Amino acid sequence: MIVEAEVPLKLTLFGEHAVVYGKPAIAYTVSESIKVRVRESEKFYVSSQNLQIKGVRVDLHEFKIENDNVRKLIAYVTEVINYFNEHYGYKEEKKAAIEIESNVEPSIGLGTSAAVVVGTVAAYSRFLGLELQKQEIAKISHEVELRVQGIASIMDTHTETYGGFVFIKEGKVEKLEVPPSISFSAGYFRRIMTTAEMLRNVRSLKEKNPSLFTTLLDSIEKVTVEARTALTSGDADKVGELMYVNHGFLFSLGITVPVLDQFVSMARASGVKGCKVSGGGGGGAVICTKDQRAELLLNALGGKTINANPTFQGVTVKLI
Numbered sequence: 001m002i003v004e005a006e007v008p009l010k011l012t013l014f015g016e017h018a019v020v021y022g023k024p025a026i027a028y029t030v031s032e033s034i035k036v037r038v039r040e041s042e043k044f045y046v047s048s049q050n051l052q053i054k055g056v057r058v059d060l061h062e063f064k065i066e067n068d069n070v071r072k073l074i075a076y077v078t079e080v081i082n083y084f085n086e087h088y089g090y091k092e093e094k095k096a097a098i099e100i101e102s103n104v105e106p107s108i109g110l111g112t113s114a115a116v117v118v119g120t121v122a123a124y125s126r127f128l129g130l131e132l133q134k135q136e137i138a139k140i141s142h143e144v145e146l147r148v149q150g151i152a153s154i155m156d157t158h159t160e161t162y163g164g165f166v167f168i169k170e171g172k173v174e175k176l177e178v179p180p181s182i183s184f185s186a187g188y189f190r191r192i193m194t195t196a197e198m199l200r201n202v203r204s205l206k207e208k209n210p211s212l213f214t215t216l217l218d219s220i221e222k223v224t225v226e227a228r229t230a231l232t233s234g235d236a237d238k239v240g241e242l243m244y245v246n247h248g249f250l251f252s253l254g255i256t257v258p259v260l261d262q263f264v265s266m267a268r269a270s271g272v273k274g275c276k277v278s279g280g281g282g283g284g285a286v287i288c289t290k291d292q293r294a295e296l297l298l299n300a301l302g303g304k305t306i307n308a309n310p311t312f313q314g315v316t317v318k319l320i
Helices: 068-088 110-129 134-149 156-162 193-209 210-233 238-252 259-270 292-300
Strands: 002-014 025-040 045-046 056-057 064-066 096-102 165-169 170-175 183-190 276-277 284-289 304-306 317-320
Touching: 002 110, 002 156, 002 210, 002 284, 025 156, 045 068, 045 110, 045 317, 064 317, 068 134, 096 110, 110 134, 110 317, 134 156, 156 165, 156 170, 170 210, 183 210, 183 259, 183 292, 193 210, 193 238, 193 292, 193 304, 210 238, 238 259, 238 276, 259 276, 259 284, 259 292, 284 292, 292 304
Parallel strands: 045 096
Antiparallel strands: 002 025, 002 317, 025 096, 025 165, 056 064, 165 170, 183 284, 183 304, 276 284
16 A cells, blocks of 8 residues: 655745744745655665755765765654654554655745645555544644744645645634636746745844844735735735745845845836745745746756646545
């Protein structure tokens, strides 16, 4: 028996970084996904045939291959297994081979790490014979992220578990009804700084100028709340205007890099209604109101487009 969980990736529309400090955010799941397969094995192991891994180091003294993305991936999977051992009493007799399939690079602002966690929780729990509801999958996935990262909002794990457009505020998730007339183009650039470095930049501003930091977060909150109304009412012009405003605040927080700012500025000059960084920053994902000019510009500047069409199912599990 093989259990397969498919998890949609996500884009953040409004409120990234601010959500870590208790402010609201809006995100939605896209037509790109990660699959996690679990099957019985004589020992635990994790494999991936197509997950792109960069930045490998080799310790020739101890003959060890080191890579931050691999280490993080293993940490997430291991913590999921540990969680079920601790809370459900499953021990070594439930060993499994876990395979991860992804067509996009890790750490680009699309929630790939959260997707690995959600997919492993969903697939491994079913492998153990459990029938978890989405609420339970989201809760466990967030706990696992907190254990590994130390700090994390519920946004990525909950968005990818439930699917669709979601409004996150004060630890609660509200699904939004967004008309099909609101659509987006998106893609990503190579990251030159990690999410951890971006979080440190934001924290540094908070420590150096707490008053300014509070003002910025309050402003992002106001934009996010206004965007919620614009999205649900189908006001694409307003959504686009607020995207540019939100990008400016993220620039002020110190999480953008020159290629992102250049892309957003050029998109605006070319007439694209709205555009902004999406996610952690330091490179990574960008999102614009649906526009072929944005997609052409993204490719021209060395980025890669993704399928940004929304999906609404969230995580799904099946036996294959």
